[in-house]
Amino acid sequence: MDLKQDIKLAVDIVIFGYEERQLFVLLIKQKYGKYKGRWLLPGGFVKNKEGLKAAAIRELKEESGVVVDDLEQLFTFGDDVKRDHRGRVVTVSYFGTVKPSSMKLKAATDSIDAKWFTIESISDLPYDHNQIVETAFNRLKSKLNYQPIGFNLLSKKFPFSDLENLYMTILQSPIDRRNFRKKILSFDFLEETDELLSKGSGRPATLFKFNKKKYQSSLKRGINFEIKFA
Amino acid sequence: MDLKQDIKLAVDIVIFGYEERQLFVLLIKQKYGKYKGRWLLPGGFVKNKEGLKAAAIRELKEESGVVVDDLEQLFTFGDDVKRDHRGRVVTVSYFGTVKPSSMKLKAATDSIDAKWFTIESISDLPYDHNQIVETAFNRLKSKLNYQPIGFNLLSKKFPFSDLENLYMTILQSPIDRRNFRKKILSFDFLEETDELLSKGSGRPATLFKFNKKKYQSSLKRGINFEIKFA
Numbered sequence: 001m002d003l004k005q006d007i008k009l010a011v012d013i014v015i016f017g018y019e020e021r022q023l024f025v026l027l028i029k030q031k032y033g034k035y036k037g038r039w040l041l042p043g044g045f046v047k048n049k050e051g052l053k054a055a056a057i058r059e060l061k062e063e064s065g066v067v068v069d070d071l072e073q074l075f076t077f078g079d080d081v082k083r084d085h086r087g088r089v090v091t092v093s094y095f096g097t098v099k100p101s102s103m104k105l106k107a108a109t110d111s112i113d114a115k116w117f118t119i120e121s122i123s124d125l126p127y128d129h130n131q132i133v134e135t136a137f138n139r140l141k142s143k144l145n146y147q148p149i150g151f152n153l154l155s156k157k158f159p160f161s162d163l164e165n166l167y168m169t170i171l172q173s174p175i176d177r178r179n180f181r182k183k184i185l186s187f188d189f190l191e192e193t194d195e196l197l198s199k200g201s202g203r204p205a206t207l208f209k210f211n212k213k214k215y216q217s218s219l220k221r222g223i224n225f226e227i228k229f230a
Numbered sequence: 231m232d233l234k235q236d237i238k239l240a241v242d243i244v245i246f247g248y249e250e251r252q253l254f255v256l257l258i259k260q261k262y263g264k265y266k267g268r269w270l271l272p273g274g275f276v277k278n279k280e281g282l283k284a285a286a287i288r289e290l291k292e293e294s295g296v297v298v299d300d301l302e303q304l305f306t307f308g309d310d311v312k313r314d315h316r317g318r319v320v321t322v323s324y325f326g327t328v329k330p331s332s333m334k335l336k337a338a339t340d341s342i343d344a345k346w347f348t349i350e351s352i353s354d355l356p357y358d359h360n361q362i363v364e365t366a367f368n369r370l371k372s373k374l375n376y377q378p379i380g381f382n383l384l385s386k387k388f389p390f391s392d393l394e395n396l397y398m399t400i401l402q403s404p405i406d407r408r409n410f411r412k413k414i415l416s417f418d419f420l421e422e423t424d425e426l427l428s429k430g431s432g433r434p435a436t437l438f439k440f441n442k443k444k445y446q447s448s449l450k451r452g453i454n455f456e457i458k459f460a
Contacts, residue, residue: 004278005238005239005275005276005277005278006278007239007276007278008235009235009237009239009308009320045235046235046237046308046320047235048234048235048236048237048311048318049311049318050311051308051309051310051311052306052308052309052320053309054309073305073306075303076282076303076306076322078239078276078281078282078322079281079282079283079284080281081278081279081280081281088278088279090239090276090282090322092306092308092320
């Protein structure tokens with residue numbers, strides 16, 4: 001083993017939330033060090049006998065109270081050897097999506113606060129965290145083209161317009177609603193319920209729900225959910 | 231800094247080559263240690279003041295003689311804390327494509343030999359290298375759907391059938407040749423030259439070449455090269 005290697009390994013986590021046509025990113029307020037009091041991404045060092053993803057799930061929970069089943073690996077940042085002022089730190093970034101209203105934020109360990117920020121309001125984050133957020137946002141957008149990502153972002157049952165709004169919010173552009181509806185309903189993972197939602201004076205809207213099992217079994221069969229936007 | 235962390239950081243590289251309807255993977259023969267004499271992926275430890283991608287480019291060159299301008303980050307393997315018998319090692323994997331006939335293989339440092347193996351002939355590699363190769367192969371296949379990847383795999387000038395064969399070889403299935411041709415030629419990065427290739431008794435074939443500049447400027451303008459296979 002190369003015993004002279006002196007590189008630390010960390011994880012950083014980008015959690016997206018969606019509520020009322022707004023996309024949010026979860027940040028925590030740093031408790032210690034040079035960036036004490038600054039808002040940044042949850043994250044921290046990997047333990048010696050801890051898997052990378054397990055470290056990300058743990059740090060996220062400790063620093064923000066957010067509990068997720070699964071995170072997706074995003075990118076490992078380590079080309080810039082000076083990205084951390086404390087020494088050489090390479091960070092494996094992860095991202096995930098949750099519904100903010102389903103989570104109670106709770107800071108602990110290295111964090112004194114945790115809060116949702118709209119993606120537009122995030123400006124100057126410490127380290128290369130802006131770049132990490134941007135990379136995650138680009139991944140989220142490109143994922144829309146081949147995977148439905150609404151599972152964790154919407155309520156269990158929702159009117160179709162919620163799904164449309166979610167897509168338009170993330171893509172930051174209008175979509176062809178007719179094509180979108182046709183395409184999405186052609187997949188069998190979105191199911192119509194027999195419940196209606198009455199809102200204001202308009203016609204009550206049918207509520208839909210995702211069938212995660214069907215979706216996952218289709219994924220296993222190699223079905224590619226390509227969704228076109230015009 | 232968490233001084234008790236004892237995790238080593240490595241890079242591993244999957245290089246794909248293509249020649250005559252065969253897809254190859256570059257392996258090296260290990261010089262030292264438990265896997266002395268075994269074929270595995272080029273790779274090694276990252277130096278303290280060396281970027282991750284730079285480490286991958288260096289290791290590749292040292293162990294196999296293969297020189298690449300650029301490698302793409304694939305995935306960081308570190309969920310299994312026992313993936314390396316020597317202690318905790320997390321590896322950042324990279325992949326790239328080259329034309330085997332344009333490269334002279336030359337082993338050095340930790341490697342005593344370097345050789346191209348057809349992807350079908352790769353069986354039982356040390357560590358989790360089979361998983362790394364599989365991940366790279368899946369990425370290569372999925373990239374075909376949205377990016378032309380022939381740039382580095384074909385000759386500078388090639389008959390259109392070479393491109394078709396390349397795609398069919400990687401996808402391991404036939405493609406709708408008519409649609410494929412129409413689609414590919416609708417992008418402006420593939421140019422017809424005024425040269426012909428005579429092979430056997432058949433009609434001479436027009437040679438094509440890639441215009442990398444046009445391709446890269448289109449990519450920058452956000453053009454998505456979606457290629458459908460039927």
